[in-house]
Structure formats: structure tokens, C-alpha cells
Amino acid sequence: MQTAGADTYVLDNEGKLTSHKEAEQKKKWIMEETGVEEVEVDRDSWDTDKLTEKQASRLGALGRKILEFFDESVTVEWYLVRNTFYVASLYPIKIELAGS
Numbered sequence: 001m002q003t004a005g006a007d008t009y010v011l012d013n014e015g016k017l018t019s020h021k022e023a024e025q026k027k028k029w030i031m032e033e034t035g036v037e038e039v040e041v042d043r044d045s046w047d048t049d050k051l052t053e054k055q056a057s058r059l060g061a062l063g064r065k066i067l068e069f070f071d072e073s074v075t076v077e078w079y080l081v082r083n084t085f086y087v088a089s090l091y092p093i094k095i096e097l098a099g100s
Contacts, residue, residue, distance in 0.1 A: 007050050011060040017053045025050065031081055051080075059085055066090065 008021040030037050051059065059078070062085055066076060070090070077088040 009051065009056040009060070011057060015057040015060050017056050020056070022050075055080070055083070055085075062087075 007023050008019075009017060010019040012018050025041055027038055028041055030039055062078075063076060066074060066087070070092075073093045075091040075093055077090075079086050079088055
């Protein structure tokens with residue numbers, strides 16, 4: 001499975017969307033009863049919103065809960081099915097400084 005470009009959503013501390021940067025998305029994955037299907041996205045839809053403002057706010061709230069639980073930054077892989085967010089995996093963010 002290939003990764004598509006990700007949109008960037010910035011929320012304030014209250015969960016309100018303050019900015020949004022769209023990325024071109026040429027493929028998407030759709031959950032079917034037989035499994036996940038990769039489909040091409042129409043050229044006219046490459047730069048459309050992937051999440052609504054309300055969904056971005058809900059995802060931000062989920063991210064804050066994850067941060068509180070682990071007490072450190074993590075990379076979160078998630079998916080959205082029928083307007084419900086699911087966490088697929090979490091990875092700790094490791095930062096190494098040059099010369100250390």
C-alpha cells in the first residue's frame with residue numbers, strides 16, 4: 001500500500017481549526033466488504049478537503065488524549081470509517097541530536 005500526501009490541520013488549544021493546508025492526493029483507499037481497495041482519485045479532486053472542520057477537531061481531541069496517556073509525542077496512524085476514527089498504530093518519536 002502506498003502513502004498519499006497528507007493534509008495539515010492546525011488547531012488551537014480549544015480544538016478550533018486555525019489553518020489548513022491541502023496536499024494533492026492521487027489515490028485513496030476504500031474499505032469494502034471484501035477488504036481494502038486502492039482507487040485513483042479524479043484529477044479535479046486532488047486538492048479537496050479530506051476532513052471537515054468538525055472531524056479535524058474530533059481528531060485533535062483524540063490526539064490530545066493519546067498525548068496525555070503516553071506523556072510523550074507519538075506518531076499516530078489512524079483511519080476514518082463511517083465518521084468514526086480508529087487508531088491503527090502508534091510510534092514514539094525519537095529525536096537524536098547531531099554529535100550525541
